[in-house]
Amino acid sequence: MTSAPPPAPASPSSPPPRPGRLRALLPDLAPWRSSPDFRLLWVQGLITYFGSFMALIALPLQIKDLTGSPLAVGAMGAVELVPLVVFGLYGGALADSVDRRRVILLTEAGLGVLAAILLVNALLPEPLLWPLYVVAGGVSALAGLQRPALDSLMARIVPHAQQTAAAALNSLRWQIGAIAGPALAGLVVAYAGHGTAYAVTVCTFAVSVVLCLRLSPAPPAKEAAKPSLRGIVEGARYAWSRPVLLGTYAIDLAAMFFAFPNTIFPFLADELDAEWSLGLMYAAGSVGSLVLGLTSGWTSRVRRHGLFVVFGAAAWGLAIAAAGWFSSVWVVLVCLAVAGAGDMLSG
Structure with a gap:
């Protein structure tokens, strides 16, 4: 009994199959498959983004409703700038010297507390204006502290060869939250008020903290130096060079x-x-x-x-x-x- 002849080899000039072309366009899921912590951070980030964008819409709208002034709304960005720069620089030094998981956990909890302040203020008979600016500055400071720890943790839990794919997946996650959050926030604020939008934000940060508790510890290297002004200056010099x-x-x-x-x-x-x-x-x-x-x-x-x-x-x-x-x-x-x-x- 003779065996069946082997299939004829594909012609060198024949085009690749269409499914292969489609896969080349789709996001690379290798980081999702290889890293449980990446999967956890991806889901946590999606939930956080959803709540954050709810507040992102509600906050300037509330300032507009209270003042009717474009300058007052634009001043929110000015209030956010200095804390973002100062705490962003310190956050870079902090991420090298402490457990990154702890930094992410504490800053998420802090953001949840700030969202609760917005909720309480919105429920007052006459909401105050100044807490909105205080919270905006606090959010900017906590985000500046968190971002370096989060970025450096991604570099640790995802292999180097998968960094570009991880960045694309993280951007995709951000876009999903950035589409659903604002689109729904506009409806929530219009029909249910600012307080409801802030309440949703508080709930999302509570879920985020629970998920962050499940992350693996990410301690610093043994030779890592403690955060200091010298370390911040050295980091700035490195970037400048x-x-x-x-x-x-x-x-x-x-x-x-x-x-x-x-x-x-x-x-x-x-x-x-x-x-x-x-x-x-x-x-x-x-x-x-x-x-x-x-x-x-x-x-x-x-x-x-x-x-x-x-x-x-x-x-x-x-x-x-x-x-x-x-x-x-x-x-x-x-x-x-x-x-x-x-x-x-x-x-």
Whole structure:
């Protein structure tokens, strides 16, 4: 009995099967499969983002309702700037010297407490204005402390070869929260009030703290130095000595400083006579980012990263500028979506 002949080899000129092409466009799930802590942080982050974006919409809207002043809403960004810079620098030194899991856990708990303060203030017969600015500054400080620990923990729990894939998955998670959170927040604030939005935020941070408790410990290296002003200065000198880091920071700061429109969205919706579109304005950029994120498989093969950072930042700025020229809310939303895709490309 003779065996069946082997299948004929594929012709060198024949195209690859379509499923392979599709897989090349889809996100790389290797970090999700290889790291339980990455899976846990991914889910925790999605829940946190959802609650954070609820508050992100409710806070400037509440300031607008209390004051009716674009300057008062814009002042929230000024209040956030100094704590973000100062505590961000300290957070970098802190992440190298203490358990990163503990930093993430404590800052998540602190953010939950600040959300509770917003909730209590919103339930007062006459809500106060100054606590909104205090909380905005506190959130910025805690975020500055947390971000370095979170980023460095990702570098520890995900293999080096999977870092780009992990970044794409994390961006995808952010976009899901950034779309669902603002879109729902606009409806919640409009029909249920600011207090309900803050209550949802408090609940999401409570769940986040429970999930963070399940993370594996991430102690510092034995030779790690304690946080100090000297360490912060050395970190700044290191960044200053690396043109790649410095150039990336400069591009991102320029794009955000000159073309970050979030604080004017409540007034833009009024100007376009489309108050219903406020949540969509906050979510539109994330829709564009999500579309790019869903086809991010090709980013693992990018070699000239700096060039693509420039392309992404330029697309962001041009799209934001274009949004200011149109009076149709739908065209504005499309421009914001294109800007989000540019931001995702840069990230």
